[in-house]
Amino acid sequence: MRNSTPLSLVLITAILGSASWLSCSSDSPSTDGAGAQPQAGSGGSAGDDQDAAPDTTAVGGAAGTGGAAGTGGAAGTGGAAGTGGTAGTAGQGGGGATTCDTFQKGVNKDFMVDGVAREFILNLPDGVESGGPWPVVFNWHGLGDTATNMNGLISSIYNDAAFPFIGVTPEDSNFTVLGNSVDWDVFQVNATTNREARLFDEILACLEKRYTVDANHVHSMGFSLGSILTDMLGTIRGDRLASIATYSGGYFSDADNVATLGMLSSMVNWPAPTHTNAYGQVILFGGPTDTVSFGGIPVKFDVFAANDTKYLNGLGHDLIVCNHAQGHSAPAPGFTGKQIVEFFKAHPKGTVASPYATGLPADYPAYCAFNPKS
16 A cells, blocks of 8 residues: 555455455355365454455356356465456447346346446346345445455355345446545445445336335345444345344444544544334354454454444344454354344344244354344
């Protein structure tokens, strides 16, 4: 990072991507050695002249029909991420802009939202045209990652007979702050005009036009900056969401989180939630090493998790809180897309008493605990 870059922007980048790589394991098998699972490399803290490493998946999923999966190499210390998967050839055909009527399985490009061309990967279950109602799961990548890589979290489970769903993995639009890309519009948040909320609105509206969507099963998940985006949607679009799940996220509507940000706090402004929908949430974090720092200012996602547990319980939300102790990485051992979708199935919109209050599912790891609303 050049010394001329404003410190506040450097802090944004450092907080949301400097010390980690997202490594998809169970949901998108690695080809990096016989049976090996990719692990998160240690990227270290951002220095005065060091560009922040992105939060990226080490496994490349196939984006379009016939797309080949990339090699799932792991990021070593200070090293580069493994080769990401290549998009399939079934991306947007004909070169025209995507409209509701041309939504298709795989990559959809040039979907215009408020004058901005957007791109996303659509996973459509078998029988989507005639069956339903279908749950919808939005899946948001971390800073510097791609939709192709993040799609690996759901690409093998969206057609599961127990809970088939429409999966949407958006690509960022290279959103900039002070002329520098931070991927997503999640810092100065206007509930009406926010770029990512508007993308959510328009994709969901098109899905409701094209298919039979289950309004009680609209969900969001993400990693790192994508988790903060999911938390933002919970804040300003919580009336549409049934339940959500986040790896290493944080609510900037929680004053206790903002208070930890030091000089960055002036760059963050979220409205308070105005809805009364107390959706359930899974909060996953990596323990005390789920931390990045810049200039001696630590930003601790484990502190965010503790703050948000108190904050959300106080707003009436039941939570599953999971300290996987693996630092700033995802998915966690024993808690992949499969367990997230299992949670979504059990927590439709309007759930008052969580079925997990009396015990978590047998396939949930021991490091997860139920935290009831206050």
